[in-house]
Each structure stands twice: as structure tokens, then as C-alpha cells.
Amino acid sequence: MPQRVALIVNPTSGKGVGRELGAQTRRLLRDAGHDVVDVSGDTYRQARSQALTAVAEGVDTVLVVGGDGMVHLGVNVCAGSASRLAVVAAGTGNDFARNLGLPVRDARAAVALLDVGCTRAVDLGRVSHGVAGEKWFGGVLGAGFDAVVNARAQRMTWPRGQMRYNLAVLRELPVFRPIPYAIELDGHRIETRAMLVAVANTTSFGGGMRVCPDADVADGLFDVMIVHALSVVAFLRVFPKVYSGSHTTHPAVEIHRARRVRLEASGIHSQADGESFAELPIDAEVVPGALRVVTPFEVLT
Numbered sequence: 675m676p677q678r679v680a681l682i683v684n685p686t687s688g689k690g691v692g693r694e695l696g697a698q699t700r701r702l703l704r705d706a707g708h709d710v711v712d713v714s715g716d717t718y719r720q721a722r723s724q725a726l727t728a729v730a731e732g733v734d735t736v737l738v739v740g741g742d743g744m745v746h747l748g749v750n751v752c753a754g755s756a757s758r759l760a761v762v763a764a765g766t767g768n769d770f771a772r773n774l775g776l777p778v779r780d781a782r783a784a785v786a787l788l789d790v791g792c793t794r795a796v797d798l799g800r801v802s803h804g805v806a807g808e809k810w811f812g813g814v815l816g817a818g819f820d821a822v823v824n825a826r827a828q829r830m831t832w833p834r835g836q837m838r839y840n841l842a843v844l845r846e847l848p849v850f851r852p853i854p855y856a857i858e859l860d861g862h863r864i865e866t867r868a869m870l871v872a873v874a875n876t877t878s879f880g881g882g883m884r885v886c887p888d889a890d891v892a893d894g895l896f897d898v899m900i901v902h903a904l905s906v907v908a909f910l911r912v913f914p915k916v917y918s919g920s921h922t923t924h925p926a927v928e929i930h931r932a933r934r935v936r937l938e939a940s941g942i943h944s945q946a947d948g949e950s951f952a953e954l955p956i957d958a959e960v961v962p963g964a965l966r967v968v969t970p971f972e973v974l975t
């Protein structure tokens with residue numbers, strides 16, 4: 675069935691992989707007979723504004739070609755609308771795509787899903803954002819060491835992928851000091867000095883760091899990980915375990931479940947879906963089924 679598809683390509687994603695997969699995606703969509711409106715921009719902001727117009731005009735699907743940052747854009751334009759989000763994962767990390775079992779760096783398989791795939795309703799995180807209204811995230815919001823590392827990794831041009839994050843960790847860790855936080859989980863207040871707090875809708879960020887390995891994208895709850903204050907040596911010892919998710923048994927690591935989370939810490943700027951997000955304090959709530967995603971299979975609950 676031909677659909678009206680708003681296409682957003684990030685040519686810079688995956689260090690240029692996005693440009694190639696974007697061109698292939700355009701061809702595949704047209705060959706399949708879809709009515710394509712290309713809302714890609716020279717910048718993220720321009721693409722976002724054009725995509726919002728397409729959603730307001732009622733496109734069936736918004737298809738992003740890029741990494742988690744493009745998923746973040748897609749989430750923010752599709753949240754609460756009738757438009758579905760489809761992803762051609764072309765980034766370095768692609769955590770959202772992997773979490774949802776979507777094809778990775780395979781435009782043909784991803785475009786075919788518009789016809790043969792399913793539409794899955796998943797939860798999103800919503801954060802009220804002053805006069806600008808609200809901001810959404812689909813994956814993990816982090817406020818602490820991860821946000822510092824993410825900002826550093828974004829500035830680095832070498833190496834690629836996961837190694838870039840690992841190197842950024844090694845650069846930032848010696849100068850990092852645990853942060854005093856106040857954390858409210860469904861009204862229950864925790865005050866602690868911590869390395870980071872992650873509010874997770876999906877399991878991983880940073881290219882496979884499985885911070886909350888049991889997070890379920892459709893359970894109506896966040897998984898919230900707190901890594902309490904640790905020495906540099908202790909942190910380095912536990913850090914590699916995040917790739918398998920086995921860090922959760924460490925005594926300094928706590929995981930909670932909550933619908934509403936308030937994070938307070940002075941001078942801390944959060945990241946969400948790997949993008950710079952908002953200054954703390956933040957009030958986040960899960961909105962069940964706020965996003966419809968094109969996926970390969972139906973998930974029985």
C-alpha cells in the first residue's frame with residue numbers, strides 16, 4: 675500500500691554512512707510507490723521544523739535515516755500524533771534500533787517494513803520544558819558522568835563508534851567528582867552523591883552500554899539507575915560490565931522503577947538519546963504508548 679512518507683536524512687550520521695543509506699532509501703521508497711516528501715535539512719533544526727509541518731499535514735510515516743539523534747528528532751515530531759516513526763539505522767550507536775529489534779545499516783530491510791512490518795505502540799519519556807512546551811525522549815536520559823562523556827565524545831573525531839565513548843570515559847574520569855543529587859521517584863525522595871543517574875525507557879545508550887538491562891519499552895515505567903559515588907579505580911573496574919548488564923549487582927548500583935522522576939543537581943545538563951537535552955532540575959514522566967514505531971514483528975504482551 676503506497677503511503678505518504680516524510681523522509682529525514684542526516685548525511686553526517688555514522689560518519690557519512692547516512693548520506694549513502696539516505697540516497698538508497700530515497701530510491702527504495704520511490705521504487706515501492708510511496709509518496710515521498712523529503713524534509714531533510716541542512717541542520718537538525720531545519721529538518722525538525724519541516725518534519726513538524728509534515729506531521730501536522732498528516733503524513734502516515736516519518737522515516738529517519740541516521741543514529742539515535744535522528745530517532746530523537748523523529749520521537750519529538752511524532753509523539754502523540756497519528757504519524758508512525760520508521761528508522762533506517764545509520765548511526766554509530768543505533769541503540770534505539772537495536773533495542774527494538776530494527777534492522778541496522780540495512781535500508782532495504784527497513785524500507786520493506788513499511789509494507790510488511792507491524793506498528794508497535796511504545797512508551798516515551800516526556801519532560802516539561804518551560805515556555806517551549808514539552809520535550810520527549812525514546813531511549814535513555816542521563817544526567818551526570820554519561821552526559822559529560824557524551825559531550826566529550828561528540829567533540830571527538832577519532833576513533834569511531836564504541837571506542838570513542840570508551841576513550842571519552844578515560845579522558846573525563848580522572849577529573850570527575852561525584853555530584854550531589856536529589857532524586858524523586860513517584861514522590862519518594864533520595865539524596866545522594868552519585869556518578870550518574872540514568873532514566874531509561876529502553877535498555878542501552880552509548881553504543882551498547884546496557885545501563886538498565888531489564889527496561890521494557892512498553893511497560894509504562896522508567897527503569898532508573900543510580901551509580902552512587904565511587905573511586906576512579908572502582909568505577910573503572912565496574913564500567914566494562916555495563917556492556918553485559920552485569921554491573922547491576924555492584925553494591926554502588928541501584929535500579930528502581932517509577933512513572934515519574936524528578937532530578938535535581940546544580941549545574942548539570944542532561945543528555946537524552948545521545949543529544950544534549952535540558953538543564954536540571956527535570957521532571958520526567960512516562961507516557962504509555964505515546965509513539966507508534968514500524969517494527970519487524972508484533973510483540974505479544
Ligand SMILES: Nc1ncnc2c1ncn2[C@@H]1O[C@H](COP(=O)(O)OP(=O)(O)OP(=O)(O)O)[C@@H](O)[C@H]1O
Pocket residue numbers: 683684685686687688689715716717718719721739740741742743744745764765766767768769947948949
Ligand atoms: N543535516 C543534518 N540533519 C540532522 N542532523 C544533523 C545534520 N547535520 C548534522 N547533524 C547533527 O547530527 C547529530 C545526530 O547524529 P545521529 O545521531 O543521527 O548520528 P550518529 O551520532 O552517527 O549516531 P548515534 O547517535 O547512534 O551514535 C545531531 O546532533 C545533529 O546536530
